[in-house]
Every structure is written in structure tokens, then in C-alpha cells.
Amino acid sequence: MKTKTKAIHSLYQSKDAYGALAMPVYHTDAYEFENAEIMSDAFCSRVPLPDYSRVTNPTVIYFEKKIRELTGARHVHALTSGMAAICNSLLAICGSGSNIVTSNHLFGNTWLLFSKTFARYGIEARFCDLCDIEAVKASIDGKTACVYAEIISNPLQEVVDLKALSDVAHERGCLLLADTTMIPFTRFNAGQLGVDLELVSTTKYVSGGASTIGGVAIDYSCGNDYEERMQEMMLNFGAYMTPHVAYMQTLGLENLEARYSLESANTMELAERLRTLPAIREVNYTGLKDNPFHELACRQFNDTYGAMICIELESREKCFDFLNRLKLVKRATNLFDNRTLAIHPASTIFGNFSKQQLHDLDVSENCIRLSVGLEDMDDVFEDIRQALTD
Template sequence: MKDTWKSRTKAVHAGARRSQYGELSEAIFLTQGFVYDTAEAAEARFLSLGEDEFIYARYGNPTVRMFEDRIAAIEGAEDAFATASGMAAVSGALSSMLRAGDHVVSARALFGSCLYILEEILTRYGVEVTFVDGTNIDEWRAAVRPDTKAVFLEAISNPTLEVIDIKSVSEVAHAVGALVICDNVFATPVFQRSLDLGADVVIYSTTKHIDGQGRCLGGVILGTKDFIRKIAEPYLKHTGAAMSPFNAWVMLKGLETLDLRCRAQAASATALAQALDGHPALNRVVFPFLPSHPQYDIARAQMEEGGTMLSIDVKGGKDAAFKVLNALDIFTISNNLGDAKSIVTHPATTTHQRLPDDQKALLGITPGLIRISVGLEDTGDLIADLTGALATL
């Protein structure tokens, strides 16, 4: 019966483990260690770990395992490993499978910390990285080589919301035996199944939509059991990227309402994008389900909804953008996203501030760009707040 459950049902029930007390809400096992009845039992567990056995919280924990099983069920993955943050998931997925001399091809439009890992950390240890325009399949074809081990991309880029054709990129990568690692944060597990589109490994910062209320850091890597347990887990458990049991419990609670929250947020994001499209104070509105979006057809083919994020480019550059940000009443200035509260960010001076101006220009991160994460407030109030702030210009 569990195999026929829909995602919303899995988000509430999948992976549940109950103790002898029969608790309804998942238990938080706040323990870093586990005990054994005998020395022989300890030896046996270290030799071969059973399905529901644990050694040390850095290796695994019952609460964390519940979260891993549940998100894997929702995503349609064989297995998952939960990490301390989204960036621990990104760095862990890449570092666990790469070594000096390997080649990676990556989309150029990425979150600033992802760029740092690819540009600074991997290359420091002898990994060669080639960046391409992720929306141009010809550039992927030209960059991928017989020795390419992985391709990395954000399904929807941060903050310019470029949409990558995952199926086409996967076909190019798989032709040379490379794994496709996809950061699916903006698309969410509700609106896009990247594994079904050809990705081999999917990454989330659970800090975003999965928590959804700005409480805890977390990340997760999803893929085949072989990748998670034979490649990712040995690296992650020895380098200490494990998610805490308390944070895993928070993420479990977040999953229960993930579908409901994301659908409400996406409906508001769509209405907001439509209301702002063509506004005289804006150079452009970027939202995957607006017909003006350059990858509109790909977005409609890959995603169920347009997501919870949009970006606007304010005429007048940084000064005008700051004036709009400071005039908002409901939207909160912060650098998080996927929250129940609506959030605005100025990427050029915050999340992507370290990039040189020419690279910002290449990525479309203009001085007037504002990234908007739409929350759960009344849609009409959000539209009135933003249009009112734009009116101050």
C-alpha cells in the first residue's frame, strides 16, 4: 500500500519509527552514542550494521534516519544522507566522488557559495572545472569530455531564475558516463522530480522550503543506495557533516506541511509576477511561468508550478532598488528563502557581493535586481506592498 501513496501522504507518514511507547509524533533521539548488551554485540554491530541499528550520531541516528527515509520517499530516491547544512550537502556530494585529475562541468549561474566550492576548493585539490551557460545545450556538449566525472547545476538558478533542461543535459552527461548532480532548491520536491528527468543525485538545502519557517540549518543528498552508502556516506561520516537529531525532527515536522505551503506560496508568486509584469518602474520581471521567461517552455515541461521565487530588476540601479526595499512593510529584508514570511534580497550586495562586476553582469545580477521569496501572507497584501514601494520611485 505504501508504494501507492501520493507525495502528501508520504510527507506525513513515510519512514516513521516508533519506540515501545507508541508515540504519535516522531521521537527526538538526542543521543550521540548507543550502548550494547555485550562486547560481542558491539563487535558484531561494527562488523555489520543492521537496518535499524546505530553506532554513533555522526554515522546515523533514528530521528535523522526517519527524515532521510521520508524525504527519499517523497523524492522517489533509493536513499538519502542528511547533512548539517545545504552547503555541506553540495560540498559532500561533489568531494566524495572527485579526486585530483577529475573533470567537472558546471552551469555558470550558481549561488555564491556553490561557485566558491567549484572555483576555489575543488580546483585547490586538483579538480578541473569548466563553466558553461547552463541554458545552452551546445555549450554542455562542447565542454563534456570522456574524463568528465560529474556535471553540476541548479535546476533553477539563484538569483536570476534560469531554468536548465535537465533531460537534455543528463543525456549529454550520461553519454560519457558522468553523474548529474542537481541542486533542486528553487524547484522544490513538490513541483519537480529531477531524478525522473535524468539527474543522478539531487541536493536540497532543507533550511529553505523543507523547514519553511526559518528555524534550523540542514541539507540532504539523495540518489541511489550505492551512491549514498558507498560514495557519499564514507566521506560525510568521517568529515562530520551529519545533521543533528533535533534539526532532523524540525525537518520532519516541516515535511508534513511542505506540499500545502509550497502550493499556496507558488499561487501567490504567480499572481505577484503577473501583477508586476510590465510595471513602468521595472526593466523586467523574472518568473519561470511568465511567457516572457526565456526558458518558459522548459519550465512548463519540467515543473508542475512556477515555484515560490521571482526576481525583479528595478530601473535606476542600486539606489532605486534600496529605496524599494526600504519602503516595504510586509516583506522582510533577509538572505534566506522558502520561508513562511515573504523575504526580499539584493543579491549584488549580499549573496553574490564577492563576485567581480563583470561576472555579475555576465550572470544578469544587475544593481537593480531584487530576489523575492514569496511567503504565506495574503496575496493581495503582498501585491499592494510591492506596488506601493515601487510607487515611491
């Protein structure tokens, strides 16, 4: 089956008693077993039966199964958020004394997780330019557990060469982990580009309309040790996705392709139109042909570029004035809602960072991040235009 069909037609792991077309929400903590032997087998993972909803639930299992079929992955783990997916997965891979080679151009919370939280547990983050393969090679040593990248960084929109990073990581005996939230996993195959573990905030494209918070870890080739440790993380840390969220996000998967097709087309249209506004000094979108990362993004992601635009204004004050004048576009965080959203990253996502840290991370005080929605772009463009008019 093709991707659009797979997203809708995926068999349940067990036949529903009433023939429900939508996977039921199993709002239950525990499950009854026919006998002690089956109960023991379920708890010890010798049979694919749920035992306790903190770690296994039929609604969540179905969501994981759908993503596994859409991506061709070996295993999929659904968690309570994108950050939970990142944190649990890395703790399954890293241990005290190991290190992660990554970029300084990370989403704010991920950078803090690596530089502060993990450091307290003896896991070192080695920041380097992931676009410089020689710098990556120089950063890897015998204690490197993985190379970690964002496929399109947030908000700088830097694109890394996944195949090149994969080759280096695998030559040195470590894994390549990639946060692929910026492009739907239905549009390109991370595993074929050499990614061992794909991490996604399903809060974004998958949920559909910003209805729920969730994340998934999509394992292509991490191996049995990772899978056993990830089961341990799920059992002991309690970050398993809830059944209601899994139900909502399963519905989101069914119309993901339709929504993304419109969002990405809207984003390209808006990016081109924003260049006509004198108050905007720069429009940063990898879909624009003169963007320095356009060719690489086109090659890796099959000629699609996501639904995030960053614009540069004259000053921080102009950014705040612009945000305050918006009438249709919402002042809000999150990405890939049905609505178009605007935020000033330096004062919000990176708001507690020092000026030196903002400089080191290349986070501009003059940048506005736009997440483009499903509205008519005439209306969105007019709102942006009027908000920039003195």
C-alpha cells in the same frame, strides 16, 4: 499512498516504546548494545542500528527514510546545510585531477566553492552554457566526474533541460547532479528526468518557516562506489544533520504540500500584479507564459514554478531606496520562508565579487530577488507599490 499521505504516514524503523505519534528526538551521543557481536555489526554497517550520533541517529534516519519514500531514491543522506550536501557529495564523486562541467549562472556560494575552494584541491570547474548542449559536449572529457546544474538558477531563473543534460552526461560516462532546491521534490521526479544525484537545501521549503538549516543528498543511481565514499565523508567530515533539525524538518515535510500550494499560487498572482507597476522594468518568473523558460519549466516540473520572483528596477540606487522603504516585506536572505523576503543579490550574495565577475556571471546591479510567502498578496503588493512610489 499518495504524496500528501506519505509525507505524514511513514513507519518508524523501530517501534516506539510509548507509541509516540511524532518521531522522538534522540538527543544522545551513543547507544548501548546487547553484546559485542551486535556492536561490531552496527559499527561495520552490517545491521541497520545507530552506533554514534555523529554518523547515525534514529531521528535523522527517520527523516531520511521519509524522503526516500517520497522520492523513490536508493539512498538519502541528511547533512547540516545545503552547502554541506553539495560539498560532501561532490567530494565523494570527484578527486584531484577530475573536473566538473557546470554553469556560470550558479548561486554565489556554489560558484565560489567550485571556482576557488575545489581548485585548491585539484578539482577543476569548467563553466559553460548548460542550455547549449553542444557546449556541454565540448566541455566533457575523460576526466569529467559530473555535470552539475541548478534546475532554476538563483537569481537568474535560467532553466536547464535535465533530460538532454542527462543523455549527454551518461553517453560520456559521467553523472548528472542537480540542485533542485527551487522546486519541492514532492512535485516532480528528478530521477525520472535522468538526474543521478539530487541536492536540496532543506532550509528552504522543507523546514517550514525558516526554523532550521539543513540539506539532503538524494541518490537515484550513483552506484555503490558513491555510497561507500559518502559514508566515508559522513564519518570523517562530521557534517551529519543534528537530531533536533531532523525532527523540525520532519514536521516541515508533513505540511510542505499545503504551504507550497499557497506559496506558488501567491507567487503567480504577485508576478502578474507586479507587471502593472511602472517603476518595475522587468518581472522574471518562469510561471509567466511569455518567460523564455516557461514551456520547459512547465514540462519538467509538472506546471509549477516555485516561489521566487526577480524584478529589475532603474538602478542600484533605486533598489536600495526600494528596500529601505519596505514596511511589511522583510529585508533578509533565505528563500521560501512563511514571510515574503527581499534582497539585492549583487550587493549581498555576490557582494564581494568584482564588477567584472558580476558581468561575467550576468548578475544585475538593478535586480531585486523576492521570496514570496504565505501572506495575503493584497498586503504584499501594497507594500511593494508604496516602496516604489516617489
